[in-house]
Amino acid sequence: MIAVAVVDAETPGNVGTIARSMKNFGLSELLLVDPPELDPDGEAYGFAGQARDDILPEARTVPFEHIVENYHTVACTAVPNEDASSHVRYPAVTPRDLADSLADVEGDVCVVFGRERVGLHNDELARCDEICSIPASADYPVLNLGQAATIVCYELRDLTVERDQHPESLHTTAAAVAVEGLHDEFGTFLEAIGHAEEKRPKTRRMFRRVLGRARPTGREVRTMRGLFRRAREGIDRREE
Known part of the structure; x- marks a missing residue:
């Protein structure tokens, strides 16, 4: 007390x-x-x-x-x-x-x-x-x-x-499954922009380290995932 x-x-x-x-x-x-x-x-x-x-x-x-x-x-x-x-x-x-x-x-x-x-x-x-x-x-x-x-x-x-009284969007780190979904989306984004295939593993490891230090919230992960997805979709449309 x-x-x-x-x-x-x-x-x-x-x-x-x-x-x-x-x-x-x-x-x-x-x-x-x-x-x-x-x-x-x-x-x-x-x-x-x-x-x-x-x-x-x-x-x-x-x-x-x-x-x-x-x-x-x-x-x-x-x-x-x-x-x-x-x-x-x-x-x-x-x-x-x-x-x-x-x-x-x-x-x-x-x-x-x-x-x-x-x-x-x-x-x-x-x-x-x-x-x-x-x-x-x-x-x-x-x-x-x-x-x-x-x-x-x-x-x-x-x-x-009590921790459960904090707003989720401000204080709670995103669930592991959501973070992994963001990593998958980032990998697909690298392919879409034509990032050199031999450099992709290193780039993805770097992104994982940055994200690990940042400990993003669920809302932040959803926002970043949506940005990568829309960017990839925009690239796909221009190539059609």
């Missing part, structure tokens, strides 16, 4: 935004350390979307000690692009790599976000197990607390969202 903790948030709206991002990406346990007042008629609930029905009202207020004593903690720094001189904990993992680093952690995990302006204090960072920092443009690297939480929650989706 992965929880999210927000330490000493200044604005209720950011708490609501974080709760909404959690709902988007399959997280449900929200812990608050020294939170602002969360009025059911105020901006926290207004910003929370559907998370106002469960995540926000069920959020628990706890001391920071509770988090470090009961969870494997990942501290998310407020300012991206930090280096070894920036604080007491380095190196930092990026959000993209965070899911991989947590995949084998035993027990519950808590991703900890700090204050809007100064982030987590050095003594708080020192008590966490890992640090996560978001790469950003050097021209303006400071992210809003809600933005930072949304990025991190998104990158954790492989650990928190």
Whole structure:
């Protein structure tokens, strides 16, 4: 289980935004350390979307000690692009790599976000197990607390969202039989364009390697197969 903790948030709206991002990406346990007042008629609930029905009202207020004593903690720094001189904990993992680093952690995990302006204090960072920092443009690297939480929650989706909830066209690699059908169509296409017969095996192996690295979806395979077929049919008609 992965929880999210927000330490000493200044604005209720950011708490609501974080709760909404959690709902988007399959997280449900929200812990608050020294939170602002969360009025059911105020901006926290207004910003929370559907998370106002469960995540926000069920959020628990706890001391920071509770988090470090009961969870494997990942501290998310407020300012991206930090280096070894920036604080007491380095190196930092990026959000993209965070899911991989947590995949084998035993027990519950808590991703900890700090204050809007100064982030987590050095003594708080020192008590966490890992640090996560978001790469950003050097021209303006400071992210809003809600933005930072949304990025991190998104990158954790492989650990928190069931794979069968992802749209097939975006996330599911095509079935082997469909891929083999594309390879057959490509072979027929090579014949149609008059590709040298002695070069066809090597060309087909190259195409297989490229396709293997790409891991196309079912929709992509169907589209490419259709393109090769229409091109071949067009060549056949011109030759008639």
